[in-house]
Amino acid sequence: MKAVSTPVETAFTNVSAMAHTHDGIDWTTRLAPMRRTDAIEAEVNGWVADRLVEPLPPGATVVDVGSGSGGMAAALTAAIAARSGGRIVLVDAVPELQAVAAEQVAAVAGDRVEVVTVLAxxxxxxxxxxxxxxxxxxxxxxxxxxPDERxxxxxxxxxxxxxxxLALGEGGLSTRCLPWDVGVGEPGLQDRLIAARGEWFAEMRAGIEGAVRTPVGWNRVLGEAGLVDITSFSYLVDLPAPASEQVRLSVADWLGMYARVCAERLSESDQAALARLLDPTGPDWVAARDDVFVLGASTVHLGRAA
Structure with a gap:
């Protein structure tokens, strides 16, 4: 396989199809927080990528479906390049995200990894x-x-x-970022935010046109798809306090996301607390605290084509 080594403007094979998202979310507005998450999770993404790529054959083709802002795609590309080279395929429905992912991948692809982008x-x-x-x-x-996860x-x-x-990243444990009592509003704010987001997620799923419930675990879904040797592993994102500025700003991103999707499900007291924590000009700006952190667990479900 001949690798691509030309500049980013010409290094990509571009394939387009009719592309859209089903969830009604404007993903372009989330690009900056997604890029910040890529940065703070780069180390653990590298570990996951190495684990997934290590058993692949020489010159492997890796497809990242829903490549987003490119953090994991870049990690996978680096893992491919560090071995025998190969090909990375970026699939996304949002052209603005795909362009950013392509830039991230170009930074690590070198002359050992061919890059293909598919807008679909x-x-x-x-x-x-x-x-x-x-x-x-x-x-x-x-x-x-x-709409139909299966x-x-x-x-x-x-x-x-x-x-x-197939490596399917779904499930795990909800990310936590705040002390139980943040000194603003009532204690336990984070727990109420997580519960409210659960309600939002259920409504988001139900609101997708043609949505179908999936009343089984992901291992069974992989088996129904004809895959074998099904297993899983989980990994931690553990960025303890006192954290770097990037991590603290990521906590502000996290809290802002909860404020956007959960506000109407919270009490007036909790809404007021959120407003204070998210005001960068006020004394309670969450990103100025030295006691915030990021701790979460993600699960990867694996199945092999027979």
Whole structure:
């Protein structure tokens, strides 16, 4: 396989299809927080990428479906480049996100990794016709935004060559960032935010056109898609206090996201507390605290094409 070494403007093979998202979320407004998350999670993303890429054959093709702002795509690319080289395929439905992901990947691809971008809906029936057969498909936090999660996973499984692996990043434990008592409003704010987000998530899923419930675990979904050797592993994002400025700003991003999606589900007292914590000009600005942190667990479910 001949790797691509030309500048970023010409280094990418671009394939387009009719692309859109199903969840009604304007992902372009989340780009800056997503980039900050990429930065603070770079080390753990590298560990996950190394674990996934290590058993792949030389010259492997890796497809990142829902590549977002490119943090994990860059980690996967670096892992491919550090071994025998290969190909990375970035699939996303939002062109603004894909452009940023492509820039991140270009920074680490060098002359050992060919880069392909595919602008497409992850649920598209013809996705397998746009994407080369994969040794590894990585899809993190994308399937739960599709109308029919089981059908979505089945579609991802069709991207695999025989022996290829689907790595599905779904589930884990809710991220925590705040002390139980932040000194603003009533104690336990974080717990109420997490509960409110759970309500929002259920409504988001129900509001997707054609939404279908998935009343089984992800291991069963992978098995229904015809995959074998199904297993999983979980990993921590553990960035303790006192944290760097980037981590503290990421906590502000996290709190801002909760404020956007959960405000109407919170009491007036909690809404007022959020407003104070999110005011960068006030004395309670959350990013100025030395006791905030990031602690969460994510799970990766694995299945192999027979």
């Amino acid at each position: 809906d992850a649920a598209a029936d013809g996705l397998a016709d746009l994407v080369p057969a994969a040794d590894l498909v990585w899809a993190s936090r994308v399937v739960h935004h599709l 059908r979505g996973v089945a579609g991802l499984a069709r991207l695999l060559r025989p022996g290829g692996v």
